[in-house]
Amino acid sequence: MANDLELLIKLLPWLVANNGASLSEVAKHFDISEKHALELIGQLVVTGPSQAGGGLVDIDFEDSDSIFVSDAKALDRPVKLSEFEASALLGGLHYLEQFPNLVDTEIVGGLIQKIQQALPNADSAINVVTARISEDVNSVVSKAIASKHAIEIKYAGVTKEDVSVRMVDPVKIYSQDDFVYLKAWCQNSQAWRSFRMDRILEAKLSDKAIAIPADEEPSEAKREYLAAIELDKAYYGQLDQVDIVSFKEYMWHAVEVELRVYSRDWLVSMILASGGRVKAVRPPDLIEALVARASAWE
Amino acid sequence: MARARTERMLNLLFVLLNSRTPLTREQIRERVPGYGDSNEAFERMFERDKAALRDLAIPVETKPVDMFHDDVLGYRIDRSDWLMPEISITAEERTYLALAASAWQNAQLSTAARQAVSSVDAREQGAEISVPVSLAKGRRHITEILAAIANGKTVVFDYVGLNQSEVVKRTIDPWRALLHSGHWYLIGFDQDKGEVRTFRTDRIVGDLVETKHDILESMPKDFDLSAITDTWEHSDKDATIATVLVRPGRAASLRVLATACEIGDEWDELTIPYHHESQLIGLIASSCDVTRVKSPQSLQDSVTRIVTTTLSVHNFGK
Numbered sequence: 001m002a003n004d005l006e007l008l009i010k011l012l013p014w015l016v017a018n019n020g021a022s023l024s025e026v027a028k029h030f031d032i033s034e035k036h037a038l039e040l041i042g043q044l045v046v047t048g049p050s051q052a053g054g055g056l057v058d059i060d061f062e063d064s065d066s067i068f069v070s071d072a073k074a075l076d077r078p079v080k081l082s083e084f085e086a087s088a089l090l091g092g093l094h095y096l097e098q099f100p101n102l103v104d105t106e107i108v109g110g111l112i113q114k115i116q117q118a119l120p121n122a123d124s125a126i127n128v129v130t131a132r133i134s135e136d137v138n139s140v141v142s143k144a145i146a147s148k149h150a151i152e153i154k155y156a157g158v159t160k161e162d163v164s165v166r167m168v169d170p171v172k173i174y175s176q177d178d179f180v181y182l183k184a185w186c187q188n189s190q191a192w193r194s195f196r197m198d199r200i201l202e203a204k205l206s207d208k209a210i211a212i213p214a215d216e217e218p219s220e221a222k223r224e225y226l227a228a229i230e231l232d233k234a235y236y237g238q239l240d241q242v243d244i245v246s247f248k249e250y251m252w253h254a255v256e257v258e259l260r261v262y263s264r265d266w267l268v269s270m271i272l273a274s275g276g277r278v279k280a281v282r283p284p285d286l287i288e289a290l291v292a293r294a295s296a297w298e
Numbered sequence: 299m300a301r302a303r304t305e306r307m308l309n310l311l312f313v314l315l316n317s318r319t320p321l322t323r324e325q326i327r328e329r330v331p332g333y334g335d336s337n338e339a340f341e342r343m344f345e346r347d348k349a350a351l352r353d354l355a356i357p358v359e360t361k362p363v364d365m366f367h368d369d370v371l372g373y374r375i376d377r378s379d380w381l382m383p384e385i386s387i388t389a390e391e392r393t394y395l396a397l398a399a400s401a402w403q404n405a406q407l408s409t410a411a412r413q414a415v416s417s418v419d420a421r422e423q424g425a426e427i428s429v430p431v432s433l434a435k436g437r438r439h440i441t442e443i444l445a446a447i448a449n450g451k452t453v454v455f456d457y458v459g460l461n462q463s464e465v466v467k468r469t470i471d472p473w474r475a476l477l478h479s480g481h482w483y484l485i486g487f488d489q490d491k492g493e494v495r496t497f498r499t500d501r502i503v504g505d506l507v508e509t510k511h512d513i514l515e516s517m518p519k520d521f522d523l524s525a526i527t528d529t530w531e532h533s534d535k536d537a538t539i540a541t542v543l544v545r546p547g548r549a550a551s552l553r554v555l556a557t558a559c560e561i562g563d564e565w566d567e568l569t570i571p572y573h574h575e576s577q578l579i580g581l582i583a584s585s586c587d588v589t590r591v592k593s594p595q596s597l598q599d600s601v602t603r604i605v606t607t608t609l610s611v612h613n614f615g616k
Binding site: 088107294297 | 301304305307308309311312315316350354355377380381382383384385387390391394395397398399401402407408410411413414415416417418420421430431432433434435437443444445447448449456458465472473474475476477478479480503523527547548549550551553554579580581583584585586587588590601602603604605607608609610611612614
């Protein structure tokens with residue numbers, strides 16, 4: 001619809017805030033061609049009703065390297081946030097606020113207050129409750145990353161469901177949704193691993209400096225186990241977190257989904273937890289592993 | 299939109315925004331070029347332009363021009379209604395604004411957040427920052443839920459409850475989105491049940507549809523989400539206690555939930571408080587080869603039921 005008008009409403013306050021910007025910067029920021037940017041600025045230049053005592057905007061762009069706005073009497077501020085925009089921004093800030101190990105939460109908290117003071121109706125419809133991380137673990141890991149020392153961790157594994165003790169060289173902490181992960185070189189398995197911080201039961205600082213083989217690039221764990229399962233279409237949404245390769249629809253709402261997961265063990269757990277809603281189709285070793293585990297129940 | 303009309307509307311916008319008092323149609327026609335000579339054409343064009351501005355959520359006020367002539371209507375745009383107030387942002391805060399926007403791994407939400415950032419702080423961002431945070435990657439329904447909350451509209455969707463086999467259509471006044479222990483939830487007022495309910499977004503079947511209807515029940519100002527989530531957590535208040543045996547070094551997810559662990563040679567004994575069986579059944583079934591339920595019997599029976607079902611689905615079992 002009113003595309004150019006919407007752009008112009010955003011463009012003028014941006015030019016005011018970034019006085020002296022070049023045409024290519026304008027094009028880049030608004031994701032338009034330089035030609036289109038030039039047309040828009042041209043429209044701003046000719047705008048300004050004669051009856052209102054001269055132009056309402058005074059733009060000077062002798063060359064396209066610097067555009068100066070010396071007078072924008074009315075539209076010198078950006079438009080207020082829509083509720084959706086406020087929700088997205090404040091939601092993102094509330095999210096950051098949950099991670100004292102990643103950001104300075106006092107600054108983030110102050111920023112949220114500042115925005116809400118200026119816009120009393122702005123609210124975020126998003127709440128985040130993160131998994132609890134032991135303070136000891138947190139401080140040991142942070143110290144180890146800063147001083148580049150190895151740590152010994154007792155870890156409650158997610159895919160294999162086992163508790164193991166490992167020596168790891170910690171590198172960085174990051175978040176994915178409400179979990180915080182530690183990226184580290186695992187000396188026991190001689191590979192890069194991500195550990196969920198809330199599942200590190202204990203962490204001990206060692207006196208050894210980290211020693212990561214130089215030719216080992218940090219790589220993401222791969223979803224290498226290819227399998228097929230059958231389930232009612234109603235439960236399809238529960239496959240949010242797997243890589244879906246393909247799916248076929250059958251009669252009576254059944255679908256066969258071919259997927260890739262990190263490990264067979266994890267998939268067996270998922271199928272067992274579904275309580276019969278999900279059926280393993282192939283490969284045969286998936287069904288064998290599933291039946292073996294289920295038969296061991298007493 | 300034709301270039302001439304864009305120009306005319308931009309001028310109209312400036313004139314309405316720059317006036318302290320409502321302007322009559324005659325005054326607008328005098329000040330804004332491009333409305334032509336015929337009265338009829340002016341009326342038609344002006345109505346169209348006014349509607350187009352309102353479509354862009356620009357608050358064009360209609361008010362009597364003065365208190366003596368309440369039949370003569372004028373128009374203006376109140377700056378403070380439409381434009382952002384000045385917010386002074388420090389360099390450090392600017393970094394976190396950009397980070398909050400870049401956390402969203404969802405196209406619509408990240409676009410909205412970035413737009414919000416440039417409205418709060420129109421200055422071009424400096425260097426990119428690299429704290430790795432990521433939010434809602436590959437998750438469904440989040441955008442629709444947040445949009446419906448912002449618009450104040452009722453939503454409908456098909457839903458499968460935990461340990462239920464039927465798909466039930468729900469009509470919900472959406473209040474909040476919650477990210478909790480790896481899952482996204484919608485919290486809202488269930489119109490059929492007449493009470494507040496929570497829904498895990500990955501149990502929504504098919505699409506979540508925003509209706510044209512305004513919500514019936516809005517969120518109370520003092521709504522306390524933690525009153526709901528506290529009962530999900532490991533809080534020991536009013537909890538049932540399960541005693542579960544697990545093989546040494548195994549069943550890690552159950553160990554994380556345990557409030558006590560007694561180490562044994564063959565089995566470790568875990569004490570796990572819970573509020574609903576559904577919190578434990580799936581986890582125990584997942585590691586049923588290395589886990590035994592000592593008590594309560596009802597939990598043991600529920601796990602046996604779902605493990606047996608899984609076996610029979612695969613044509614095995616007793």
